[in-house]
Amino acid sequence: MRFCRRVFFLAGLYGFAVLLPLYFAEGLVGRLVPPEVTHPEFYYGFVGGALAWQVVYLLVALEPLRLQPLIVLSALAKLGLVVAVALLVEEGRTSLLFAVPVMGDLVFGLLFLYAYALVRRAAA
């Protein structure tokens, strides 16, 4: 249980550290990885939705047993993003630069699955 709490707490902190600056970095993203972002509703929709997921992680860290099913969903959300970015990189439709933060998502996605196994064992 302690492992699960720590992993989700760390994931939430990591997510906030990576995502919050993106609210102020739309122009920078366009300059670093041109062309500029043309549909800002998807950019800010992604940032806002992903930030809300970080709140889910922190809530799971507080009550892993009660929110146990959300652990699996959290892992799916993390690994889904990894698959999407991997496919886009492979098709040459996005920069390798985006693969760097997504590596963190891959690690946390796998740790979430392990945490779920531990919590299920503890609950049984």
Added chain:
Amino acid sequence: MHANVIYARWLYAVAGSWGLLILVPMFFLEDYFSRTSPPAITHPEYYYGFVGVAVAFQLLFLIIAADPVRYRPAMLAAIIEKFSYGIATLVLYNHGRVWGGPLFGGVVDLAFGVLFVAAYVMLRRNARYYA
């Protein structure tokens, strides 16, 4: 079953179902968006990131609908998700950066956000009995 719980169940079931109905087809509509709302989408990672994150949230809503009292804490994240998109689209529309379509989606999200806040407050008393 308590009326507040029934309200929360229906609200989250409708929100999750509506969201899946709108969002899942978007996985296959990137080209369509680029054609009908030019210019073309230049950063597909944010497009698919947005759709994926939002779809995962609709599944969270359906989990909450299954047992709103147990999952009441997760309603806080649901409220943030709804308001974050709603407020973002309002600001972007105000700056002339999005058209009516995203604004409509944002207003619907804000409406659900207000109803989510109501459900969270209404379940306060029920949640005390959870532990």
